[in-house]
Amino acid sequence: MNFEGICAIARRVGWGAANILVEQSRNFEVEKSGDSPVTSADIAANSYILEKLQSVFDPQTFGYLSEETYQSEPAEVRLSRSWVWIIDPLDGTKDFINRTGEYALHIALAYQGRPVVAIVACPxxxxxxxxxxxxxxxVETQNGDRHPVKASDKSNFEDLTVVASRSHRDVRFNQLMxxxxxxxxxxxxxxxxxxxxxxEQQADLYLSLSGKSAxxxxxFAAPELILTxxxxxxxxxxxSPVQYNRQDVSQxxxxxxxxxxxxxxxxETATDLVAKIDQ
Structure with missing residues (x-):
């Protein structure tokens, strides 16, 4: 597999989907409310991404695991594929609805459960x-500017900045923080x-701790490769490394x-603290 060639295709698809989300952000419908909302933008971006990828990457060879459609697809299909596209057409739907601008879209290609190509767009x-x-x-912008990025080299606890959610926080996570x-x-x-x-060296650390949900x-699939x-x-x-495309898609x-x-x-610090919280 030519990862650079695949990535070039995924980048074009990512920009197309990003443009859909920007357009939809001006006028969208909330299709499903609650803790896991869905909007017309999620659906439109998802349809676009799947259509573009599947026209190039044969579903007979490539599996597809997308937030908006995975429940309607037999798990056996993706589990039988070594190559699987893992897609979140709108990561941060609550932020999208609240118009904070802090939403993204994720496209990752995983091989045997590990990401090898990734796109994260912040439209x-x-x-x-x-x-x-x-x-x-x-990182690139639509005017063609493109340059490499590196995480910071900070190595002292007191110098680090942790980036956290506003909304996805339960009691255990708050105790941990x-x-x-x-x-x-x-x-x-x-x-x-x-x-x-x-x-972009604006933060250094992120933690996720599952509770009643995960x-x-x-x-995670696309953001992981972007970071590593x-x-x-x-x-x-x-x-241990994060594994993707298992029967249970929850982490x-x-x-x-x-x-x-x-x-x-x-x-090690996080592990020790969670053990004390759970006692």
Whole structure:
């Protein structure tokens, strides 16, 4: 597989979907409300991404795991494929609805459960991040400017900034953050925008801790590769790699994303604190 060629196609698809989200942000319908809302923008962007990708990447070879359609597709199909596209057409729907601008779209190609090509677009600020396995991470704007990005080299707890959600916080997560040694905090919506902040050196650390529900594959697959190819690390709290395209698409437990400089210490600290919280 030519990852650079695949990435070029995914970048074009990403820009097309980003333009749809920007247009829809002016006038959209909320199709489903609640904790996991769905808008007409989610549906429109999802249809566009699937149509464009499937016209190039044969569904007989490539599986497709998308937030908006996975429940209507037999899991056996994607589980039988080594190559699977993992798609979130609108990451941060609540932020989209509230017009904070902190929403993103994710497109990742995974091989045997690990991402090898990734796109994270932040439409409201006109940026698209792309990465290929061993090819680095790049940011571009629609006028053609494109350059590599790297996570920070900060390596002291007191110098780090953690990026967190405004809304996806339960009691356990709040307890974890209260006791965590990294005290500087930025609040940003959507995982894609959080990871963008880390590779732009505006933050250094992100934590996810499942509660009654958990983040899903499409929340993390693309952001992971964007971060790791920019020098960061993205693992479960036990430092094992995150696995995608399993029967259960929920990512239970703790996940930590960092600039990579003291990742082990951060993971060990998070593990110890969660164990005390759960006692």
């Amino acid at each position: 409201a600020v006109g940026k698209l991040y792309s990465a290929t396995l061993n090819g680095g991470t790049w 209260e006791q965590f040694p990294v005290k500087q905090q930025r609040q940003i919506g959507s995982v894609g925008c959080k990871i963008a902040a880390i590779v 983040a899903k594959d499409w929340d 190819e920019a020098g960061g690390q993205f693992t479960y709290f036990d430092q 239970w437990g703790g996940i930590l994303a960092s600039n990579g400089k003291i990742h082990r210490q951060l993971c």
